[in-house]
Amino acid sequence: MFYRKNAEGYRRVLDGIDLKTLVHGERTLLAEFHLAAGAVLPVHHHPHEQTGYLVSGRLRLKVGEETFEAIPGDAWTVPSEVPHGGEALADTVAMEVFSPVREDYLEK
Helix, strand or coil: CCCCCCCCCCEEEECCEEEEEEEECCCCEEEEEEECCCCEEEEECCCCEEEEEEEECCEEEEECCEEEEECCCCEEEECCCCCEEEEECCCEEEEEEEECCCHHHCCC
16 A cells, blocks of 8 residues: 555544544554644543654653653654543644554545
8 A cells, every 4th residue: 555645635533633544554554643733632542552753843742651742753652552642732743653453544
């Protein structure tokens, strides 16, 4: 599966947070998130392991009991079922890999 960058296909998942699934295989999925400054990702958990990379902006992340303020070039991993959430401190673009594939992030 290949993806060529384009501006189409984003969908609103929460107030101020847009998601676009770029590619996926049998066991992993790569998604791009655009977060508006001030957008809040409520604390939640899921069975997927999640690895992220901050492309631009600033993001405060809480993973388990740890809080981290990410700047461009920073990366993180959220183990399966660990509560996590965040807040965009500026307009932000983040890339996330999920394993196993998040079925709810696939195009319907």
